[in-house]
Amino acid sequence: MKTLTGSIETVKLGGFIGEKDFWDKGYGTDYVKTVVKYSFKVLGLHRVWLRVFSFNKRAIK
């Protein structure tokens, strides 16, 4: 992760688990929760957002 400087208040989140054997085990949920919590509580950001395809139910949840 890069060090943030200046007045950055919004970040775009992205994620990808390359190995299918590791899908649907809660890792994606854990990753998002951890990054969102860190972004608001430690970095003091105001908005964290993620773009997903409408057909990607797993990513939307």
Ligand SMILES: CC(C)(COP(=O)(O)OP(=O)(O)OC[C@H]1O[C@@H](n2cnc3c(N)ncnc32)[C@H](O)[C@@H]1OP(=O)(O)O)[C@@H](O)C(=O)NCCC(=O)NCCS
């Ligand atoms: C999207 C991705 C990061 C999600 O991570 P993950 O570890 O597989 O997801 P989780 O195990 O945390 O599951 C997330 C939710 O989706 C649900 N889910 C899993 N498979 C599903 C399916 N086929 N259809 C609908 N929901 C599904 C899970 O039950 C869970 O919901 P819950 O918390 O209510 O039980 C991961 O699957 C991935 O990298 N996929 C390929 C690339 C990709 O799609 N990237 C995202 C681009 S926006």
